[in-house]
Amino acid sequence: MTVETRRDGHVAIITFANPPHNFADLALIEGIGVAFAAADADPGVRAIVLRSEGRVFCAGADLVNANPVAAPQPEGARNPFYIAAAALFAVQTPVVAAIQGSAVGAGLGLALVADFRVASAQARFVANFVQIGFHPGFGISAVLERIVGRQRALLMALTARRIRGEEAERWGLVDQLVEAEALDSVALALAQEIAAGAPLAVRSTRATMRGDLHALVLAQTDHELAEQAWLQRTADFAEGVRAVAERRPGRFIGE
Template structure:
């Protein structure tokens, strides 16, 4: 029986997704792998009790990206018999991962426990925040293999670290240490390897401590702000704010502040 590629667990308002192929450095090689990750992301998003998703990898790597053996054999999520087949293969496989993360209303954190290479790097960057092991390595190494970022990396990376840095990563294909990734804004924090999940969960708990509906609305505004005009974001902000003002959690936050007591949020 096939072992699940994505392990799913919850801790309070936090969903933890773990890539479960340590023997292949959590490489993504089959459409079933893509489908499982998409399903897990959508499951967390649909659960109104969840405010934060944490994504990590089992073993020494976060994800080595695509499976090169599958590329060579033209069997998996990459090239197939014809260019037309390959185009469709990317659209129904790895690109659905990008769309699933782009559609997230909850916050997301990548706990990068090891190497995040190619597709693995882009998946980490699809998350809102990243906590990395000091032993982690990052690379958008597609050109090194004579290909391009077919997973949407040309859209993902510039929005994470800016155009010039993204151009450097994508056009050189070079590998960067965790310290270098921190300096270029690719990760929020670098910690010793044995502290990555603890730090990621601490960050998740700080987000999850806030009113759940406000977190989801604020997250959507952040995403919209990446590609919309200021006037459009202002209009959406006013509409979202009108909704937020009517929530029970907003009223509780105001009362708790005035009463000088800790608030108790219910998600209502």
Template sequence: MSKKEFAEVIYESNQGIATITLNRPAKINSLTYQMHADLRSALDLVEQDPAIRVVLITGAGRGFCAGQDLADPATSLDDLSDTLEKNYNVLVRRMANLKQPIIAAVNGVAAGAGANLALGADLTLMGKKAVMTQAFVRIGLLPDAGGTWLLPRRVGLQKALGLAMTGETITGEEAERMGLIWKAIDDESLMAEAEKLAQHLANLPALALAEMKQAIRAAFTNTLDQQLDVERDAQVRLGKTKDFKEGIEAFLEKRPAKFIGE
């Protein structure tokens, strides 16, 4: 097990799982220039460590992330393109392109960009009583950090517009019912269930999960013919892996497979 504490993020790795904890609990982990820099450094560590199979993101204290810290002195409110281009857009793209699956465990509040950080994960878990809101409309903005892309793909046009335009606050249970997240978990069991899911994914064939992540994301913009080609090409690559051979042998021998990520 290893641990590194940045100024506003904690990074821990253990048994193939990298846990990234947003660590400004007094400010409900609201995002600053420093936190973005720390997140980039944490993702660097993930990319540099071949042993990491899964990434788990959560927040310290009573909430996941309250969104952008509007009082951050390093953030210009006169030109929002600066923080979007240098911070949020970089983060969203890196999460989408990371080969490892990302799990978000939403404890407490996830608001604004914090909500979309959680939704940008491949699998989002929320406490049943945790809350999420697209708070942008309250300050005269539209959802960013990928929000306008994520929302309609998760819940459809009407729900996406409703969440964005009203800024309504929904619970984890409501988010699960509308298909916005993967699962709502009893709040006291959230981290245990998130870690259990992370360990389950860490034991699966890593190359297959990486191909799934990219192929399913590509499906939103591909035609059926294009997507069939994506599936074919990915399947050819996976069919040449040691994990595919192990999976077949384990199936025929009626035993659990032992995947090595190769």
């Protein structure tokens, strides 16, 4: 797992990699959080581009081999993975995500952290939780509807439908759809456009328009985790995990 930052003028380009599928584990989310905090603390950074290496933007959490929300927590304690996830929404610097492939589950949640999403036609956005007998996490159940509206968020959540780049752009889930080879340059150009504004005014305006997201996601992940906790004890969840491992549809029984 790596999270690396380089600068292009006033833009910090943060690149993460967790081969082969860029699974979202605690180390990765905390690493991105450290990079965000460093960007916030640097007065020379006025915008961030968040991107990943490989064909997949982020395949979500590895629920089969390393489920980050499986371990029981003490009464009243928050899950470390969701603490780290919520902290990403506290970033004060505008974020543009460059999405080259699938953003699935927690990977969708990571894409929703950004203020803007630039994507290639190969991008796919999937809230696949019900396909594995699970409840959405990463604050998706609160943040997604802010971007695409309640009905479309509900459609994604209850069907686990794969939303392709073209449809995602029509919905407003993607702000710019570009050819794959232009993805990084277009994302950087948008970040540079943001960075050209007066930095104090940009941060102030952004805080007014989305400054409540950290508190919202922190509270929502408490609820999401409580729902995930009991669902993880069901036969349907066990079947869903087996189905993922065996690459087949789940055979659910409602127990």
